[in-house]
Amino acid sequence: MPDNPQTQKEQPRRRQARGERRIAQLLEAAARVFCTTGYTAASTNAIAREAGVSPGTLYQFFPNKEAIAIELGDRLVHELRETYGEALAPVDPATPLEEAIGSTIDRFMAFNTEHPVFFALMHGPDIPGRMAETHDQLHATLIGRTEDLLTTLMPGATRADVTRTAHVCFGIYKSGLELVLAHEGTERAAYVQEIKNVMVRYLRPLVGDRLG
Amino acid sequence: MPDNPQTQKEQPRRRQARGERRIAQLLEAAARVFCTTGYTAASTNAIAREAGVSPGTLYQFFPNKEAIAIELGDRLVHELRETYGEALAPVDPATPLEEAIGSTIDRFMAFNTEHPVFFALMHGPDIPGRMAETHDQLHATLIGRTEDLLTTLMPGATRADVTRTAHVCFGIYKSGLELVLAHEGTERAAYVQEIKNVMVRYLRPLVGDRLG
């Protein structure tokens, strides 16, 4: 099956090394601008200026503003899945609850503090259309993994209970992330520990005497 | 000290009953539009259309778009302080922890579900300048009250510990509110109960054997 114009949209463009560099440069600039001003308030001219190029050059590589956020989001999601995909894998039932929750939170906190634009793009109320799809897809995946973990730990719970608990865990993490990103150094570390405490104390009665 | 033009900015405008009605009408319309699209994306023309008046009429009562959000926010904050001000008052030490937390969360949830625009205005990343002041002021007040409550319950903790705990409680409530607003009926009630569980289990070890 050769190139199908139906599915193979259009890519007669052969990028040069210079072009790839510009793309990376523009995405880094966009990440900085999105972080400080949010998606909607970020102007394409500002992104181009931040990258040190002209508006026309920006549109040589991205068809529109939304595509910049989408490409940035896709690359981040890809890195998240690649590097931290095993963070929600099934845990050894012998693992203490503190340790299981602690290492999971540490992994995700590390990613989010290293890429603060991820939170800005996924959490902002002004995300573009296809970006919302990517977000919903990732969200569903993470909720699903959490549900799987919780199902083995909450034998007596209904499906709705498990789903609700997973959403509450996710909410706890998100609010904790907001606090963590707002602080630095030892205070930040203290907030990470507090979020672990919240999660452990919330889940301990649900899982009964399992997991330590 | 008669009218001082320095502090008494300018109000030679004597509102008629019709005008007061229009203002209320416009604020209700603005609340609906802000709720669905957020502050920045909400156009003044859309607010006027939602209220069934012309753009010119809107600007007869509000000097600019920011003033609409500020007036709306001020009225909500005023109602919050009036009606729910005692929600964070000092509690009787004999009150069980579950009951103290439960009634407080119920009060605030009632207000927030009755005025969903409040969350949209206070939480959005695109709030206007003076709106942020109102928000920070209210936030500081609520955090301060929470700190006062926690101080009496955490005798051995440092000031920084108390502050951090108060922020964590606030974050738990906010993330819970987001979940509550996203659901209806019995599922909403179940989420309210879950948030109470999270809060109680988080605070129980901190307060020791006090409060039941």
Next chain:
DNA sequence: GACAAACACGAGAGATCGCTCGCGTTTCTC
């Protein structure tokens, strides 16, 4: 070195939005 394609520029077209202004209507006051 010649040709094509990718890259780069920046002025500005086109669209949107906040807000104004001139004028007509309703309400209040006497």
Next chain:
DNA sequence: GAGAAACGCGAGCGATCTCTCGTGTTTGTC
């Protein structure tokens, strides 16, 4: 009922933002 002031309208001004286009430069291929 007459004058003033508040209310109401909607076309459109000016600012801003996304995105285009004509032109010039750099890079890859033969």
